[in-house]
């Protein structure tokens with residue numbers, strides 16, 4: 001069994017707060033893992049440690065057997081890690097295509113060039129069009145993002161994360177703030193993704209989470225308190241107490 005992501009005894013300390021506390025987990029290639037936990041549990045901080053936004057205070061991150069703890073965020077993208085953010089990060093004054101091209105250039109070694117307008121880069125545009133198709137936004141290239149619904153913006157962010165052809169995809173609460181029908185639509189998109197992509201997703205909506213997850217990990221106050229099957233999570237006494245607020 002190939003392990004896509006291994007989090008090895010990772011801690012992240014912010015001044016007096018240990019936001020992530022000695023967390024170890026291991027995600028086999030192709031698995032869909034959902035990370036649950038109350039607000040402030042350390043989920044986003046753990047994501048930032050995996051993606052390279054944060055340097056863990058201690059511990060290691062290993063991707064497909066390679067220790068990437070000291071690898072930069074952009075280099076992790078080049079190695080096959082894609083992600084979306086909890087806070088929407090699209091530019092609303094730009095078009096769908098401009099957002100994608102800007103994001104795609106930001107993560108490649110090819111930067112803006114005064115002598116080669118990006119809008120004439122056929123290969124890049126081809127990749128952008130393909131990732132728009134993967135999320136159902138084909139034909140929307142020239143629309144300004146401010147006219148897109150919130151759900152469509154999330155689809156665009158997913159397209160951006162997919163544009164680098166990630167082997168590992170991290171999604172931080174992609175359904176937050178969406179209407180129930182947008183949520184259903186978005187979770188269908190995620191379940192339709194290729195099984196070649198190993199997925200680690202933070203999701204607050206327990207129904208969405210349990211429907212998508214092969215396995216579930218629960219954090220509480222920075223510590224891992226449960227790691228197991230979706231069927232077992234709601235029966236687990238520790239999880240019931242801290243996550244569902246009852247015993």
Ligand SMILES: Nc1ncnc2c1ncn2[C@@H]1O[C@H](COP(=O)(O)OP(=O)(O)O)[C@@H](O)[C@H]1O
Nearest residue numbers: 014017019037038039040041042043044045046
């Ligand atoms: N950059 C930071 N500096 C200081 N404290 C932080 C920072 N980021 C997160 N925290 C704190 O770490 C804890 C975990 O936050 P976070 O990882 O965002 O939780 P979650 O995503 O599970 O809601 C919270 O108490 C939060 O206030």
Ligand SMILES: [Mg+2]
Nearest residue numbers: 043044045086
């Ligand atoms: Mg968070």
